[in-house]
Amino acid sequence: MKKRSILKKIALAVIVVIVAVYAAANAYLINYAFVRPSDGDGNDRPSKVLVKNQKWLSKQRTYLWEQKAVGTDIKLKAVYLPAETKTNKTIIVAHGYHGSSYNMASYIRMFHNQGYNVLSPDDRASGKSGGRFITFGWKDRLDYCRWVKQVIKKNGNDSRIGLFGVSMGGATVMMVSGEKLPKQVKAIVEDCGYSSVYDELSTQLTDQFGLPKEPILSTAALFASPFIGYNFTKEGSSVAQLRKNKRPIFLIHGDSDDFVPTSMLQKNYDAVRSTKEKWVVKNTRHANAYYTHPKEYARKVGKFFGKYLD
Known part of the structure; x- marks a missing residue:
């Protein structure tokens, strides 16, 4: 016993x-x-190209936009860079995990060179925005819908808007695609976004x-x-949102991506029922398509947005 x-x-x-x-x-x-990191902005080992573009961005006359995160009192901030020649065309740029608008300097410069206004928000718990918890794009998608409305309010009802994102930002704009968006949103480009928060x-x-x-x-x-x-086993799916998307979308992914596996590209692509294109970028790891093929990247992305925003 x-x-x-x-x-x-x-x-x-x-x-x-x-x-x-x-x-x-x-x-x-x-x-x-x-949980929001306390050591920096996700820019651990920036490439020489990124550093150069960050210096360029710091010298531009940018404007600070603000809003509250949907359903909270969290204050969000965004960098707005108007085009050199006045235009009604704006690209909204979504950053990656542990990133910020500062990390998107290369893309901001690319779109600026193509003649667009550029709005680059800092997501919840990122950059200069408030908040403690990162939501991997799912709750952020609602904030981007609000940023879209702010662009229309400030730039006019004749605005023509494109959504662009890399990595978590790519997933974010795919998640935004399934929401009821105003007619001013014309096209979407995502680069190496995951198929769902759970999958990633x-x-x-x-x-x-x-x-x-x-x-x-x-x-x-x-x-x-x-x-x-939210419960990421039940929500947070790019694939589910893409099934509801009605806008043209261009999906980009490196063929050597082992952070967001390249196989996720096909899952995302297959879910799209609207006009779609994809580009598997050779010899390219995660979030490096622009840096390994800068001219081709700018040409392809510029052509896609130009087709639907003109």
């Missing part, structure tokens, strides 16, 4: 330890993935930590939902 009692206590202790370790793992994952976290959990996606992600989703505002 005494031996059985000891075994029960040992078994209970083991269960408690397992639960504690599991809870700690989930807490670590939530903090790692969703699954990839990172396996690749970075060597762990199975379940049951960790389902539990983490429950723990995280009060902070990020």
Whole structure:
């Protein structure tokens, strides 16, 4: 009897330890993935080209736009760079994970050179915007709908707007595509966006930590939902939003992308029922298509937006 009692206590202790370790793992994952970083702006090793374009951007006469994140009191900020020649055409640029408008300097310059106004927001918990928790584009999509309205209000009802994003920003504009957008939004270009928040976290959990996606992600989703505002096992799908998209869209992805696997491009592309194009960029890793093929990138993206915004 005494031996059985000891075994029960040992078994209970083991269960408690397992639960504690599991809870700690989930807490670590939530903090790692969703909490705003305190060390910089995601620009750890900028390329010489990016540094050059950031210096260029710092010398331009830009304007600060502000708004509140939908459903919260979080203050969001965006950089607005008007075209040199007045125009009603504006590209809204969405940045990547742990990024900011500052990281998008190369794309801002590219679109500026093509004659567009450019609006580059800092998402929730990013750049100069407020907020503690990153929402991987899902809640941000509603904020971008509000940015669109602000462009129309300030630049006129005859505005012609394009949406553009890279990495998490690519996923963000795909998520925006499924919303009810004003007629002024004419086309979308996304570069290396993921098929869903769940798919991307699954990839990172396996690749970075060597762990199975379940049951960790389902539990983490429950723990995280009060902070990020949604359950990423049920929401946060680019694919689901693309099925509702009615606008022309151009999807770009590097063929050597192992951060957002290139296979996600096909899932996204297959979901689109509107006019669509895709470009698999050779010898290109994650979010590097512009940097490995700058002239071709500018030409292809410029041609696509020019076709639908003119």
